[in-house]
Amino acid sequence: MTMTRTLGVPGAHLRYEVRGAGPVLLLLGSPMGIAAFAPLADALVGDYTVVTHDPRGIAGSALDDPEQDSTPELRADDVAALLDVVGAGTADVFGSSGGAVTGLALVERHPERVRTLVAHEPPLLELLPDAADRRAMVDDIVETFHREGAEAAWWKFMAGSGLAGDGDGDAPAAAPDEPSPMDLVDGARFFAHELRHTTRYVPGTRALASGPARVVVGIGADSGALETYRTSxxxxxxxxxxxxxxxxxxxxxxxRPEEFADVLRKVLSSPLA
Structure with missing residues (x-):
């Protein structure tokens, strides 16, 4: 059974879901929320109490101020509040993409709350040798959004990240799927208030390496051409x-949620992962 609830946090009301039984496992995305993680959550409910949520300002998590930016630090504090409301002193955490950056910020700000963080392909562009060029690319995507709208921005985002096209800024071979009205709202928020903060986050490697939480970097078997392969x-x-x-x-x-869940279980159960 899946329980859907709302939690009030400073400046926002977070929609979250809890399913399954066992040790608490949080699945984090940014801007991806509950819907994107449902297949993976369903594959894990036999072993974990799985908690998913819509990040602040995304889908069902409304903001008091719609113009508030979404930073990894704010999102990390939201996750700590979620742990409180589900009664978990500590939890395992899987974060993908921007959610992996949220997870890294969580380990830095609330290290005692995390047993293992699996940070899957965090887009930490500031760690790259060509960080200045990557920063300019993100600025161009955001400016394109403000000037031409979300569709044009998505084309540049997909090409620049390597998810489509040649990764050098050319248009992707195919346009993104036709967006729903909610996709359009969430995409606007992503470009206007989230993308810069997420990609410019610089993790404190000393805190990550020496703290009580175990940090594991995950990477897709087929992700070799992606920018997030380089950052990972x-x-x-x-x-x-x-x-x-x-x-x-x-x-x-x-x-491939079932296969993905199998690997995640092995990582979380292995002290040497």
Whole structure:
């Protein structure tokens, strides 16, 4: 059975879901929310109490001030509040993409709350040797959104990230799927208030490496051409660790949830992962 509830936090009301039984496992995205993680959550309910939520300002999580920016630090504090409301002193955490950045901020700000963080392909562009160029790319995407709208911005985002096209800023080979009205709202928020803050986050590697939480970097088996492959490997280098390979590409948890869940279980149960 899945329970859907709302939690009031400073400046927002978070929609969250709880399903399953066992140790608490949080699945984090940004801007992806509850809907994107449902297949993976369903695959894990036999082993965990799985908690998912819509990040502040996304889908069912409304903001008091719609113009408030979404930072990794704010989102991390939201996750700590979710742990409180579900009665979990500590939890395992899986974060993908921007959710992985949220997870890294959670480990830094609330290290005692995390047992293991699996940070799957965090887009930490500031760790790259060409960070200045990547920063300019993000600025261009955001400016394109304000000037031409979300569709044009998505084309540039997909090409620049390597998810489509050649990764050098050319248009992707195919346009993104036809967006729903909610997709349009969430996309606008992502470009206007979230993308810059997420990609410019710089993790404190000393805190990550020496704190009580175990940090594991996840990478898609088919993600070699993606920008997030580069950022994940850069984070591994800073942490002095090797990545764990997961099925699929950047959203392998959507494409192959059962296989993805199998790998995640192994990572969480292995003290040497």
């Amino acid at each position: 490997m850069a984070l591994c280098e800073l942490l002095g660790s090797l990545p764990v390979e997961f099925p699929g590409e950047h959203v392998g948890f959507l494409e």
